[in-house]
Amino acid sequence: MNAAHQTEPRDPSDRPARLAVGVVGAGRVGPALARALQQAGHRPVAVSGVSDASRRRAARMLPDVPVVPAERVFERADLVLLTVPDDALPGLVEGLADTGAIRPGQLLVHTSGRYGTAVLDPARRAGALPLALHPAMTFTGTEVDVQRLAGCSFGVTAPEELRLAAEALVIEMGGEPEWIAEENRPLYHAALALGANHLVTLVAQAMELLGKAGVEHPDRMLGPLLGAALDNALRSGDSALTGPVARGDAGTVAAHVSELRRHAPAAVPGYLAMARTTADRALAHGLLKPELAEDLLGALAGSETAPDSETDPEGDGR
Incomplete structure:
Protein backbone atom coordinates (compact mmCIF):
# COMPACT_ATOMS: atom_id res chain seq x y z
CA MET A 1 0.00 0.00 0.00
CA ASN A 2 1.23 3.49 -0.82
CA ALA A 3 2.51 5.23 2.30
CA ALA A 4 0.43 8.29 1.48
CA HIS A 5 -2.73 6.21 1.85
CA GLN A 6 -1.75 4.46 5.07
CA THR A 7 -3.54 5.59 8.19
CA GLU A 8 -2.32 5.27 11.74
CA PRO A 9 -4.69 3.65 14.23
CA ARG A 10 -6.52 6.38 16.08
CA ASP A 11 -6.75 6.57 19.83
CA PRO A 12 -10.38 6.35 21.01
CA SER A 13 -10.01 9.77 22.64
CA ASP A 14 -9.33 11.27 19.20
CA ARG A 15 -12.64 10.07 17.76
CA PRO A 16 -15.73 12.23 17.92
CA ALA A 17 -17.85 11.18 20.87
CA ARG A 18 -21.01 9.47 19.70
CA LEU A 19 -23.05 9.30 22.90
CA ALA A 20 -23.06 11.34 26.07
CA VAL A 21 -23.04 8.72 28.85
CA GLY A 22 -24.45 9.17 32.35
CA GLY A 49 -23.54 8.77 43.79
CA VAL A 50 -24.81 9.09 47.34
CA SER A 51 -22.18 7.61 49.64
CA ASP A 52 -18.67 8.92 50.16
CA ALA A 53 -17.32 5.62 48.84
CA SER A 54 -19.27 5.94 45.59
CA ARG A 55 -18.09 9.51 45.13
CA ARG A 56 -14.48 8.49 45.65
CA ARG A 57 -14.92 5.62 43.22
CA ALA A 58 -16.40 7.93 40.60
CA ALA A 59 -13.53 10.38 41.02
CA ARG A 60 -11.00 7.57 40.63
CA MET A 61 -12.59 5.82 37.66
CA LEU A 62 -14.10 8.84 35.90
CA PRO A 63 -11.90 11.84 36.71
CA ASP A 64 -13.26 15.24 35.65
CA VAL A 65 -16.79 13.82 35.27
CA PRO A 66 -19.10 15.84 37.55
CA VAL A 67 -21.04 14.14 40.34
CA VAL A 68 -24.61 15.45 40.22
CA PRO A 69 -28.12 14.42 41.37
CA ALA A 70 -29.77 11.67 39.33
CA GLU A 71 -32.17 14.00 37.52
CA ARG A 72 -29.23 16.09 36.31
CA VAL A 73 -27.67 12.96 34.83
CA PHE A 74 -30.75 12.53 32.67
CA GLU A 75 -30.58 16.16 31.55
CA ARG A 76 -27.06 15.68 30.17
CA ALA A 77 -26.91 12.11 28.87
CA ASP A 78 -28.04 10.34 25.71
CA LEU A 79 -27.37 6.96 27.32
CA VAL A 80 -27.97 6.44 31.04
CA LEU A 81 -26.59 3.44 32.94
CA LEU A 82 -28.77 2.46 35.89
CA THR A 83 -26.34 0.54 38.09
CA VAL A 84 -28.19 0.22 41.38
CA PRO A 85 -29.06 -2.83 43.52
CA ASP A 86 -31.77 -5.08 42.08
CA ASP A 87 -34.31 -4.31 44.79
CA ALA A 88 -33.91 -0.55 44.27
CA LEU A 89 -34.36 -0.63 40.49
CA PRO A 90 -38.19 -0.77 40.12
CA GLY A 91 -38.77 2.13 42.52
CA LEU A 92 -36.02 4.19 40.92
CA VAL A 93 -37.44 3.76 37.43
CA GLU A 94 -40.98 4.60 38.54
CA GLY A 95 -39.76 7.67 40.41
CA LEU A 96 -37.75 8.97 37.48
CA ALA A 97 -40.68 8.45 35.12
CA ASP A 98 -43.10 10.19 37.50
CA THR A 99 -40.85 13.25 37.83
CA GLY A 100 -40.45 13.61 34.08
CA ALA A 101 -36.68 13.19 34.23
CA ILE A 102 -36.62 10.76 31.30
CA ARG A 103 -36.41 12.21 27.78
CA PRO A 104 -37.93 10.55 24.68
CA GLY A 105 -35.30 8.71 22.67
CA GLN A 106 -32.95 8.34 25.63
CA LEU A 107 -31.20 4.97 25.85
CA LEU A 108 -31.83 3.55 29.32
CA VAL A 109 -29.60 0.61 30.28
CA HIS A 110 -29.83 -1.32 33.53
CA THR A 111 -27.26 -3.90 34.61
CA SER A 112 -29.41 -6.11 36.85
CA GLY A 113 -29.13 -9.82 36.19
CA ARG A 114 -32.53 -10.51 37.70
CA TYR A 115 -34.59 -8.21 35.51
CA GLY A 116 -35.19 -7.97 31.78
CA THR A 117 -36.68 -4.88 30.16
CA ALA A 118 -40.15 -5.12 31.71
CA VAL A 119 -38.85 -3.34 34.81
CA LEU A 120 -38.17 -0.35 32.53
CA ASP A 121 -41.77 -0.15 31.29
CA PRO A 122 -42.50 3.16 33.10
CA ALA A 123 -39.48 4.65 31.33
CA ARG A 124 -40.50 3.10 28.03
CA ARG A 125 -43.92 4.79 28.31
CA ALA A 126 -42.04 8.06 28.77
CA GLY A 127 -40.25 7.47 25.48
CA ALA A 128 -37.02 5.81 26.67
CA LEU A 129 -35.33 3.00 24.74
CA PRO A 130 -34.89 0.11 27.23
CA LEU A 131 -31.95 -2.29 27.37
CA ALA A 132 -30.92 -4.90 29.97
CA LEU A 133 -27.16 -5.52 29.77
CA HIS A 134 -25.81 -7.63 32.64
CA PRO A 135 -22.06 -8.34 32.67
CA ALA A 136 -21.39 -11.86 33.93
CA MET A 137 -18.40 -10.67 35.92
CA THR A 138 -17.46 -9.85 39.49
CA PHE A 139 -16.34 -6.27 40.06
CA THR A 140 -13.81 -4.74 42.45
CA GLY A 141 -14.40 -1.03 41.84
CA THR A 142 -10.90 -0.59 40.39
CA GLU A 143 -9.28 -0.24 36.99
CA VAL A 144 -8.89 -4.01 36.70
CA ASP A 145 -12.65 -4.25 36.11
CA VAL A 146 -12.32 -2.55 32.73
CA GLN A 147 -9.66 -5.04 31.67
CA ARG A 148 -11.81 -7.98 32.78
CA LEU A 149 -14.62 -6.89 30.46
CA ALA A 150 -12.56 -8.12 27.51
CA GLY A 151 -14.30 -11.32 26.44
CA CYS A 152 -16.84 -11.09 29.27
CA SER A 153 -20.31 -12.43 28.46
CA PHE A 154 -23.25 -10.06 28.93
CA GLY A 155 -26.76 -11.33 29.54
CA VAL A 156 -28.73 -9.20 27.09
CA THR A 157 -32.48 -8.62 26.89
CA ALA A 158 -33.90 -5.96 24.59
CA PRO A 159 -36.81 -5.29 22.23
CA GLU A 160 -36.20 -6.71 18.78
CA GLU A 161 -35.84 -3.25 17.25
CA LEU A 162 -33.00 -2.45 19.69
CA ARG A 163 -31.15 -5.73 19.25
CA LEU A 164 -28.40 -4.25 17.08
CA ALA A 165 -27.92 -1.33 19.46
CA ALA A 166 -27.61 -3.69 22.43
CA GLU A 167 -25.09 -5.88 20.63
CA ALA A 168 -23.05 -2.86 19.54
CA LEU A 169 -22.80 -1.46 23.08
CA VAL A 170 -21.72 -4.81 24.53
CA ILE A 171 -19.09 -5.32 21.84
CA GLU A 172 -17.79 -1.78 22.30
CA MET A 173 -17.29 -2.53 25.99
CA GLY A 174 -15.22 -5.57 25.01
CA GLY A 175 -17.92 -8.10 25.86
CA GLU A 176 -19.81 -10.89 24.15
CA PRO A 177 -23.63 -10.63 23.98
CA GLU A 178 -25.63 -13.64 25.13
CA TRP A 179 -29.37 -13.29 24.56
CA ILE A 180 -31.59 -14.14 27.54
CA ALA A 181 -35.38 -14.26 27.20
CA GLU A 182 -37.29 -11.95 29.53
CA GLU A 183 -38.91 -14.87 31.39
CA ASN A 184 -35.54 -16.61 31.87
CA ARG A 185 -33.73 -13.72 33.56
CA PRO A 186 -34.31 -14.90 37.18
CA LEU A 187 -33.08 -18.43 36.36
CA TYR A 188 -30.09 -17.04 34.47
CA HIS A 189 -29.16 -14.87 37.43
CA ALA A 190 -29.67 -17.69 39.94
CA ALA A 191 -27.22 -19.82 37.95
CA LEU A 192 -24.56 -17.12 38.06
CA ALA A 193 -25.06 -16.49 41.77
CA LEU A 194 -24.86 -20.21 42.50
CA GLY A 195 -21.58 -20.47 40.60
CA ALA A 196 -19.80 -17.23 41.47
CA ASN A 197 -21.16 -15.88 44.75
CA HIS A 198 -21.29 -19.25 46.48
CA LEU A 199 -17.81 -20.03 45.16
CA VAL A 200 -16.42 -17.05 47.09
CA THR A 201 -18.08 -18.32 50.27
CA LEU A 202 -16.71 -21.85 49.75
CA VAL A 203 -13.18 -20.65 49.02
CA ALA A 204 -13.11 -18.27 51.97
CA GLN A 205 -14.39 -21.04 54.24
CA ALA A 206 -11.82 -23.50 52.91
CA MET A 207 -8.99 -21.02 53.54
CA GLU A 208 -10.24 -20.45 57.07
CA LEU A 209 -10.28 -24.20 57.79
CA LEU A 210 -6.81 -24.69 56.33
CA GLY A 211 -5.57 -21.93 58.59
CA LYS A 212 -7.04 -23.75 61.60
CA ALA A 213 -5.29 -26.90 60.36
CA GLY A 214 -1.95 -25.08 60.53
CA VAL A 215 -1.42 -24.27 56.85
CA GLU A 216 0.63 -21.09 56.68
CA HIS A 217 -0.45 -20.00 53.20
CA PRO A 218 -3.92 -21.40 52.44
CA ASP A 219 -4.24 -19.29 49.30
CA ARG A 220 -1.10 -20.81 47.80
CA MET A 221 -2.30 -24.31 48.58
CA LEU A 222 -5.79 -23.79 47.18
CA GLY A 223 -4.84 -21.75 44.11
CA PRO A 224 -3.51 -24.55 41.87
CA LEU A 225 -6.07 -27.06 43.15
CA LEU A 226 -9.09 -24.81 42.61
CA GLY A 227 -7.76 -23.57 39.29
CA ALA A 228 -7.47 -27.14 38.03
CA ALA A 229 -10.88 -28.09 39.46
CA LEU A 230 -12.56 -25.12 37.79
CA ASP A 231 -10.88 -25.83 34.47
CA ASN A 232 -11.85 -29.49 34.64
CA ALA A 233 -15.45 -28.64 35.56
CA LEU A 234 -15.82 -26.16 32.71
CA ARG A 235 -14.40 -28.70 30.27
CA SER A 236 -16.08 -31.86 31.53
CA GLY A 237 -18.96 -30.96 33.83
CA ASP A 238 -19.93 -33.68 36.31
CA SER A 239 -17.33 -36.03 34.82
CA ALA A 240 -14.70 -33.92 36.58
CA LEU A 241 -15.99 -34.90 40.04
CA THR A 242 -13.36 -36.43 42.33
CA GLY A 243 -12.96 -36.83 46.08
CA PRO A 244 -14.45 -39.00 48.80
CA VAL A 245 -18.11 -38.33 47.97
CA ALA A 246 -17.73 -39.32 44.31
CA ARG A 247 -15.72 -42.39 45.40
CA GLY A 248 -18.27 -43.39 48.03
CA ASP A 249 -15.82 -43.18 50.95
CA ALA A 250 -18.46 -42.98 53.67
CA GLY A 251 -15.92 -43.29 56.49
CA THR A 252 -13.87 -40.36 55.23
CA VAL A 253 -16.96 -38.18 54.84
CA ALA A 254 -18.08 -39.05 58.38
CA ALA A 255 -14.60 -38.14 59.67
CA HIS A 256 -14.82 -34.80 57.86
CA VAL A 257 -18.12 -33.97 59.51
CA SER A 258 -16.80 -35.01 62.92
CA GLU A 259 -13.80 -32.68 62.59
CA LEU A 260 -15.93 -29.83 61.32
CA ARG A 261 -18.25 -30.20 64.30
CA ARG A 262 -15.25 -29.85 66.62
CA HIS A 263 -13.46 -26.99 64.89
CA ALA A 264 -15.99 -25.18 62.68
CA PRO A 265 -19.59 -26.16 63.48
CA ALA A 266 -20.95 -23.34 61.31
CA ALA A 267 -19.46 -25.09 58.26
CA VAL A 268 -21.33 -28.37 58.85
CA PRO A 269 -24.70 -27.51 57.21
CA GLY A 270 -22.98 -26.30 54.04
CA TYR A 271 -20.73 -29.36 53.89
CA LEU A 272 -23.68 -31.73 54.30
CA ALA A 273 -25.79 -29.93 51.70
CA MET A 274 -23.00 -29.89 49.13
CA ALA A 275 -22.03 -33.50 49.87
CA ARG A 276 -25.61 -34.68 49.28
CA THR A 277 -25.86 -32.70 46.06
CA THR A 278 -22.50 -34.03 44.91
CA ALA A 279 -23.55 -37.59 45.74
CA ASP A 280 -26.80 -37.23 43.79
CA ARG A 281 -24.98 -35.89 40.71
CA ALA A 282 -22.19 -38.46 40.95
CA LEU A 283 -24.74 -41.25 41.19
CA ALA A 284 -26.78 -39.91 38.27
CA HIS A 285 -23.66 -39.74 36.08
CA GLY A 286 -22.38 -43.20 36.96
CA LEU A 287 -19.41 -42.01 39.00
CA LEU A 288 -20.68 -43.18 42.38
CA LYS A 289 -21.43 -46.91 42.58
CA PRO A 290 -24.99 -47.59 43.76
CA GLU A 291 -23.81 -50.11 46.33
CA LEU A 292 -21.63 -47.40 47.94
CA ALA A 293 -24.20 -44.62 47.67
CA GLU A 294 -26.46 -46.10 50.35
CA ASP A 295 -23.69 -46.17 52.96
CA LEU A 296 -22.56 -42.69 51.99
CA LEU A 297 -26.02 -41.14 52.20
CA GLY A 298 -26.58 -43.02 55.44
CA ALA A 299 -23.40 -41.51 56.87
CA LEU A 300 -24.53 -38.04 55.82
CA ALA A 301 -27.96 -38.57 57.41
CA GLY A 302 -26.35 -39.90 60.58
CA SER A 303 -23.93 -36.99 60.70
CA GLU A 304 -26.82 -34.57 60.78
CA THR A 305 -28.14 -35.99 64.06
CA ALA A 306 -24.79 -36.94 65.64
CA PRO A 307 -24.25 -33.92 67.91
CA ASP A 308 -27.11 -34.80 70.29
CA SER A 309 -24.91 -37.25 72.21
CA GLU A 310 -22.27 -34.56 72.71
CA THR A 311 -24.60 -31.77 73.76
CA ASP A 312 -26.63 -33.93 76.16
CA PRO A 313 -24.32 -36.65 77.59
CA GLU A 314 -26.78 -37.34 80.41
CA GLY A 315 -29.66 -37.96 78.03
CA ASP A 316 -31.59 -41.20 77.90
CA GLY A 317 -30.96 -41.77 74.19
CA ARG A 318 -34.53 -41.44 73.05
Missing part, protein backbone atom coordinates in the same frame (compact mmCIF):
# COMPACT_ATOMS: atom_id res chain seq x y z
CA VAL A 23 -24.30 6.86 35.36
CA VAL A 24 -26.93 6.62 38.09
CA GLY A 25 -25.44 4.63 40.94
CA ALA A 26 -21.65 4.84 41.30
CA GLY A 27 -21.19 1.38 42.75
CA ARG A 28 -18.57 -0.97 41.38
CA VAL A 29 -20.24 -1.63 38.02
CA GLY A 30 -21.36 1.73 36.64
CA PRO A 31 -18.04 3.58 36.57
CA ALA A 32 -16.30 0.56 35.00
CA LEU A 33 -18.85 0.31 32.18
CA ALA A 34 -18.74 4.07 31.61
CA ARG A 35 -14.96 3.90 31.45
CA ALA A 36 -15.15 1.07 28.90
CA LEU A 37 -17.59 3.11 26.79
CA GLN A 38 -15.24 6.07 27.05
CA GLN A 39 -12.42 3.96 25.64
CA ALA A 40 -14.74 3.08 22.74
CA GLY A 41 -15.19 6.78 21.91
CA HIS A 42 -18.25 7.75 23.93
CA ARG A 43 -18.20 10.61 26.43
CA PRO A 44 -19.12 10.25 30.11
CA VAL A 45 -20.81 13.50 31.13
CA ALA A 46 -22.31 12.94 34.58
CA VAL A 47 -22.50 10.47 37.43
CA SER A 48 -24.65 10.32 40.55
Whole structure:
Protein backbone atom coordinates (compact mmCIF):
# COMPACT_ATOMS: atom_id res chain seq x y z
CA MET A 1 0.00 0.00 0.00
CA ASN A 2 1.23 3.49 -0.82
CA ALA A 3 2.51 5.23 2.30
CA ALA A 4 0.43 8.29 1.48
CA HIS A 5 -2.73 6.21 1.85
CA GLN A 6 -1.75 4.46 5.07
CA THR A 7 -3.54 5.59 8.19
CA GLU A 8 -2.32 5.27 11.74
CA PRO A 9 -4.69 3.65 14.23
CA ARG A 10 -6.52 6.38 16.08
CA ASP A 11 -6.75 6.57 19.83
CA PRO A 12 -10.38 6.35 21.01
CA SER A 13 -10.01 9.77 22.64
CA ASP A 14 -9.33 11.27 19.20
CA ARG A 15 -12.64 10.07 17.76
CA PRO A 16 -15.73 12.23 17.92
CA ALA A 17 -17.85 11.18 20.87
CA ARG A 18 -21.01 9.47 19.70
CA LEU A 19 -23.05 9.30 22.90
CA ALA A 20 -23.06 11.34 26.07
CA VAL A 21 -23.04 8.72 28.85
CA GLY A 22 -24.45 9.17 32.35
CA VAL A 23 -24.30 6.86 35.36
CA VAL A 24 -26.93 6.62 38.09
CA GLY A 25 -25.44 4.63 40.94
CA ALA A 26 -21.65 4.84 41.30
CA GLY A 27 -21.19 1.38 42.75
CA ARG A 28 -18.57 -0.97 41.38
CA VAL A 29 -20.24 -1.63 38.02
CA GLY A 30 -21.36 1.73 36.64
CA PRO A 31 -18.04 3.58 36.57
CA ALA A 32 -16.30 0.56 35.00
CA LEU A 33 -18.85 0.31 32.18
CA ALA A 34 -18.74 4.07 31.61
CA ARG A 35 -14.96 3.90 31.45
CA ALA A 36 -15.15 1.07 28.90
CA LEU A 37 -17.59 3.11 26.79
CA GLN A 38 -15.24 6.07 27.05
CA GLN A 39 -12.42 3.96 25.64
CA ALA A 40 -14.74 3.08 22.74
CA GLY A 41 -15.19 6.78 21.91
CA HIS A 42 -18.25 7.75 23.93
CA ARG A 43 -18.20 10.61 26.43
CA PRO A 44 -19.12 10.25 30.11
CA VAL A 45 -20.81 13.50 31.13
CA ALA A 46 -22.31 12.94 34.58
CA VAL A 47 -22.50 10.47 37.43
CA SER A 48 -24.65 10.32 40.55
CA GLY A 49 -23.54 8.77 43.79
CA VAL A 50 -24.81 9.09 47.34
CA SER A 51 -22.18 7.61 49.64
CA ASP A 52 -18.67 8.92 50.16
CA ALA A 53 -17.32 5.62 48.84
CA SER A 54 -19.27 5.94 45.59
CA ARG A 55 -18.09 9.51 45.13
CA ARG A 56 -14.48 8.49 45.65
CA ARG A 57 -14.92 5.62 43.22
CA ALA A 58 -16.40 7.93 40.60
CA ALA A 59 -13.53 10.38 41.02
CA ARG A 60 -11.00 7.57 40.63
CA MET A 61 -12.59 5.82 37.66
CA LEU A 62 -14.10 8.84 35.90
CA PRO A 63 -11.90 11.84 36.71
CA ASP A 64 -13.26 15.24 35.65
CA VAL A 65 -16.79 13.82 35.27
CA PRO A 66 -19.10 15.84 37.55
CA VAL A 67 -21.04 14.14 40.34
CA VAL A 68 -24.61 15.45 40.22
CA PRO A 69 -28.12 14.42 41.37
CA ALA A 70 -29.77 11.67 39.33
CA GLU A 71 -32.17 14.00 37.52
CA ARG A 72 -29.23 16.09 36.31
CA VAL A 73 -27.67 12.96 34.83
CA PHE A 74 -30.75 12.53 32.67
CA GLU A 75 -30.58 16.16 31.55
CA ARG A 76 -27.06 15.68 30.17
CA ALA A 77 -26.91 12.11 28.87
CA ASP A 78 -28.04 10.34 25.71
CA LEU A 79 -27.37 6.96 27.32
CA VAL A 80 -27.97 6.44 31.04
CA LEU A 81 -26.59 3.44 32.94
CA LEU A 82 -28.77 2.46 35.89
CA THR A 83 -26.34 0.54 38.09
CA VAL A 84 -28.19 0.22 41.38
CA PRO A 85 -29.06 -2.83 43.52
CA ASP A 86 -31.77 -5.08 42.08
CA ASP A 87 -34.31 -4.31 44.79
CA ALA A 88 -33.91 -0.55 44.27
CA LEU A 89 -34.36 -0.63 40.49
CA PRO A 90 -38.19 -0.77 40.12
CA GLY A 91 -38.77 2.13 42.52
CA LEU A 92 -36.02 4.19 40.92
CA VAL A 93 -37.44 3.76 37.43
CA GLU A 94 -40.98 4.60 38.54
CA GLY A 95 -39.76 7.67 40.41
CA LEU A 96 -37.75 8.97 37.48
CA ALA A 97 -40.68 8.45 35.12
CA ASP A 98 -43.10 10.19 37.50
CA THR A 99 -40.85 13.25 37.83
CA GLY A 100 -40.45 13.61 34.08
CA ALA A 101 -36.68 13.19 34.23
CA ILE A 102 -36.62 10.76 31.30
CA ARG A 103 -36.41 12.21 27.78
CA PRO A 104 -37.93 10.55 24.68
CA GLY A 105 -35.30 8.71 22.67
CA GLN A 106 -32.95 8.34 25.63
CA LEU A 107 -31.20 4.97 25.85
CA LEU A 108 -31.83 3.55 29.32
CA VAL A 109 -29.60 0.61 30.28
CA HIS A 110 -29.83 -1.32 33.53
CA THR A 111 -27.26 -3.90 34.61
CA SER A 112 -29.41 -6.11 36.85
CA GLY A 113 -29.13 -9.82 36.19
CA ARG A 114 -32.53 -10.51 37.70
CA TYR A 115 -34.59 -8.21 35.51
CA GLY A 116 -35.19 -7.97 31.78
CA THR A 117 -36.68 -4.88 30.16
CA ALA A 118 -40.15 -5.12 31.71
CA VAL A 119 -38.85 -3.34 34.81
CA LEU A 120 -38.17 -0.35 32.53
CA ASP A 121 -41.77 -0.15 31.29
CA PRO A 122 -42.50 3.16 33.10
CA ALA A 123 -39.48 4.65 31.33
CA ARG A 124 -40.50 3.10 28.03
CA ARG A 125 -43.92 4.79 28.31
CA ALA A 126 -42.04 8.06 28.77
CA GLY A 127 -40.25 7.47 25.48
CA ALA A 128 -37.02 5.81 26.67
CA LEU A 129 -35.33 3.00 24.74
CA PRO A 130 -34.89 0.11 27.23
CA LEU A 131 -31.95 -2.29 27.37
CA ALA A 132 -30.92 -4.90 29.97
CA LEU A 133 -27.16 -5.52 29.77
CA HIS A 134 -25.81 -7.63 32.64
CA PRO A 135 -22.06 -8.34 32.67
CA ALA A 136 -21.39 -11.86 33.93
CA MET A 137 -18.40 -10.67 35.92
CA THR A 138 -17.46 -9.85 39.49
CA PHE A 139 -16.34 -6.27 40.06
CA THR A 140 -13.81 -4.74 42.45
CA GLY A 141 -14.40 -1.03 41.84
CA THR A 142 -10.90 -0.59 40.39
CA GLU A 143 -9.28 -0.24 36.99
CA VAL A 144 -8.89 -4.01 36.70
CA ASP A 145 -12.65 -4.25 36.11
CA VAL A 146 -12.32 -2.55 32.73
CA GLN A 147 -9.66 -5.04 31.67
CA ARG A 148 -11.81 -7.98 32.78
CA LEU A 149 -14.62 -6.89 30.46
CA ALA A 150 -12.56 -8.12 27.51
CA GLY A 151 -14.30 -11.32 26.44
CA CYS A 152 -16.84 -11.09 29.27
CA SER A 153 -20.31 -12.43 28.46
CA PHE A 154 -23.25 -10.06 28.93
CA GLY A 155 -26.76 -11.33 29.54
CA VAL A 156 -28.73 -9.20 27.09
CA THR A 157 -32.48 -8.62 26.89
CA ALA A 158 -33.90 -5.96 24.59
CA PRO A 159 -36.81 -5.29 22.23
CA GLU A 160 -36.20 -6.71 18.78
CA GLU A 161 -35.84 -3.25 17.25
CA LEU A 162 -33.00 -2.45 19.69
CA ARG A 163 -31.15 -5.73 19.25
CA LEU A 164 -28.40 -4.25 17.08
CA ALA A 165 -27.92 -1.33 19.46
CA ALA A 166 -27.61 -3.69 22.43
CA GLU A 167 -25.09 -5.88 20.63
CA ALA A 168 -23.05 -2.86 19.54
CA LEU A 169 -22.80 -1.46 23.08
CA VAL A 170 -21.72 -4.81 24.53
CA ILE A 171 -19.09 -5.32 21.84
CA GLU A 172 -17.79 -1.78 22.30
CA MET A 173 -17.29 -2.53 25.99
CA GLY A 174 -15.22 -5.57 25.01
CA GLY A 175 -17.92 -8.10 25.86
CA GLU A 176 -19.81 -10.89 24.15
CA PRO A 177 -23.63 -10.63 23.98
CA GLU A 178 -25.63 -13.64 25.13
CA TRP A 179 -29.37 -13.29 24.56
CA ILE A 180 -31.59 -14.14 27.54
CA ALA A 181 -35.38 -14.26 27.20
CA GLU A 182 -37.29 -11.95 29.53
CA GLU A 183 -38.91 -14.87 31.39
CA ASN A 184 -35.54 -16.61 31.87
CA ARG A 185 -33.73 -13.72 33.56
CA PRO A 186 -34.31 -14.90 37.18
CA LEU A 187 -33.08 -18.43 36.36
CA TYR A 188 -30.09 -17.04 34.47
CA HIS A 189 -29.16 -14.87 37.43
CA ALA A 190 -29.67 -17.69 39.94
CA ALA A 191 -27.22 -19.82 37.95
CA LEU A 192 -24.56 -17.12 38.06
CA ALA A 193 -25.06 -16.49 41.77
CA LEU A 194 -24.86 -20.21 42.50
CA GLY A 195 -21.58 -20.47 40.60
CA ALA A 196 -19.80 -17.23 41.47
CA ASN A 197 -21.16 -15.88 44.75
CA HIS A 198 -21.29 -19.25 46.48
CA LEU A 199 -17.81 -20.03 45.16
CA VAL A 200 -16.42 -17.05 47.09
CA THR A 201 -18.08 -18.32 50.27
CA LEU A 202 -16.71 -21.85 49.75
CA VAL A 203 -13.18 -20.65 49.02
CA ALA A 204 -13.11 -18.27 51.97
CA GLN A 205 -14.39 -21.04 54.24
CA ALA A 206 -11.82 -23.50 52.91
CA MET A 207 -8.99 -21.02 53.54
CA GLU A 208 -10.24 -20.45 57.07
CA LEU A 209 -10.28 -24.20 57.79
CA LEU A 210 -6.81 -24.69 56.33
CA GLY A 211 -5.57 -21.93 58.59
CA LYS A 212 -7.04 -23.75 61.60
CA ALA A 213 -5.29 -26.90 60.36
CA GLY A 214 -1.95 -25.08 60.53
CA VAL A 215 -1.42 -24.27 56.85
CA GLU A 216 0.63 -21.09 56.68
CA HIS A 217 -0.45 -20.00 53.20
CA PRO A 218 -3.92 -21.40 52.44
CA ASP A 219 -4.24 -19.29 49.30
CA ARG A 220 -1.10 -20.81 47.80
CA MET A 221 -2.30 -24.31 48.58
CA LEU A 222 -5.79 -23.79 47.18
CA GLY A 223 -4.84 -21.75 44.11
CA PRO A 224 -3.51 -24.55 41.87
CA LEU A 225 -6.07 -27.06 43.15
CA LEU A 226 -9.09 -24.81 42.61
CA GLY A 227 -7.76 -23.57 39.29
CA ALA A 228 -7.47 -27.14 38.03
CA ALA A 229 -10.88 -28.09 39.46
CA LEU A 230 -12.56 -25.12 37.79
CA ASP A 231 -10.88 -25.83 34.47
CA ASN A 232 -11.85 -29.49 34.64
CA ALA A 233 -15.45 -28.64 35.56
CA LEU A 234 -15.82 -26.16 32.71
CA ARG A 235 -14.40 -28.70 30.27
CA SER A 236 -16.08 -31.86 31.53
CA GLY A 237 -18.96 -30.96 33.83
CA ASP A 238 -19.93 -33.68 36.31
CA SER A 239 -17.33 -36.03 34.82
CA ALA A 240 -14.70 -33.92 36.58
CA LEU A 241 -15.99 -34.90 40.04
CA THR A 242 -13.36 -36.43 42.33
CA GLY A 243 -12.96 -36.83 46.08
CA PRO A 244 -14.45 -39.00 48.80
CA VAL A 245 -18.11 -38.33 47.97
CA ALA A 246 -17.73 -39.32 44.31
CA ARG A 247 -15.72 -42.39 45.40
CA GLY A 248 -18.27 -43.39 48.03
CA ASP A 249 -15.82 -43.18 50.95
CA ALA A 250 -18.46 -42.98 53.67
CA GLY A 251 -15.92 -43.29 56.49
CA THR A 252 -13.87 -40.36 55.23
CA VAL A 253 -16.96 -38.18 54.84
CA ALA A 254 -18.08 -39.05 58.38
CA ALA A 255 -14.60 -38.14 59.67
CA HIS A 256 -14.82 -34.80 57.86
CA VAL A 257 -18.12 -33.97 59.51
CA SER A 258 -16.80 -35.01 62.92
CA GLU A 259 -13.80 -32.68 62.59
CA LEU A 260 -15.93 -29.83 61.32
CA ARG A 261 -18.25 -30.20 64.30
CA ARG A 262 -15.25 -29.85 66.62
CA HIS A 263 -13.46 -26.99 64.89
CA ALA A 264 -15.99 -25.18 62.68
CA PRO A 265 -19.59 -26.16 63.48
CA ALA A 266 -20.95 -23.34 61.31
CA ALA A 267 -19.46 -25.09 58.26
CA VAL A 268 -21.33 -28.37 58.85
CA PRO A 269 -24.70 -27.51 57.21
CA GLY A 270 -22.98 -26.30 54.04
CA TYR A 271 -20.73 -29.36 53.89
CA LEU A 272 -23.68 -31.73 54.30
CA ALA A 273 -25.79 -29.93 51.70
CA MET A 274 -23.00 -29.89 49.13
CA ALA A 275 -22.03 -33.50 49.87
CA ARG A 276 -25.61 -34.68 49.28
CA THR A 277 -25.86 -32.70 46.06
CA THR A 278 -22.50 -34.03 44.91
CA ALA A 279 -23.55 -37.59 45.74
CA ASP A 280 -26.80 -37.23 43.79
CA ARG A 281 -24.98 -35.89 40.71
CA ALA A 282 -22.19 -38.46 40.95
CA LEU A 283 -24.74 -41.25 41.19
CA ALA A 284 -26.78 -39.91 38.27
CA HIS A 285 -23.66 -39.74 36.08
CA GLY A 286 -22.38 -43.20 36.96
CA LEU A 287 -19.41 -42.01 39.00
CA LEU A 288 -20.68 -43.18 42.38
CA LYS A 289 -21.43 -46.91 42.58
CA PRO A 290 -24.99 -47.59 43.76
CA GLU A 291 -23.81 -50.11 46.33
CA LEU A 292 -21.63 -47.40 47.94
CA ALA A 293 -24.20 -44.62 47.67
CA GLU A 294 -26.46 -46.10 50.35
CA ASP A 295 -23.69 -46.17 52.96
CA LEU A 296 -22.56 -42.69 51.99
CA LEU A 297 -26.02 -41.14 52.20
CA GLY A 298 -26.58 -43.02 55.44
CA ALA A 299 -23.40 -41.51 56.87
CA LEU A 300 -24.53 -38.04 55.82
CA ALA A 301 -27.96 -38.57 57.41
CA GLY A 302 -26.35 -39.90 60.58
CA SER A 303 -23.93 -36.99 60.70
CA GLU A 304 -26.82 -34.57 60.78
CA THR A 305 -28.14 -35.99 64.06
CA ALA A 306 -24.79 -36.94 65.64
CA PRO A 307 -24.25 -33.92 67.91
CA ASP A 308 -27.11 -34.80 70.29
CA SER A 309 -24.91 -37.25 72.21
CA GLU A 310 -22.27 -34.56 72.71
CA THR A 311 -24.60 -31.77 73.76
CA ASP A 312 -26.63 -33.93 76.16
CA PRO A 313 -24.32 -36.65 77.59
CA GLU A 314 -26.78 -37.34 80.41
CA GLY A 315 -29.66 -37.96 78.03
CA ASP A 316 -31.59 -41.20 77.90
CA GLY A 317 -30.96 -41.77 74.19
CA ARG A 318 -34.53 -41.44 73.05
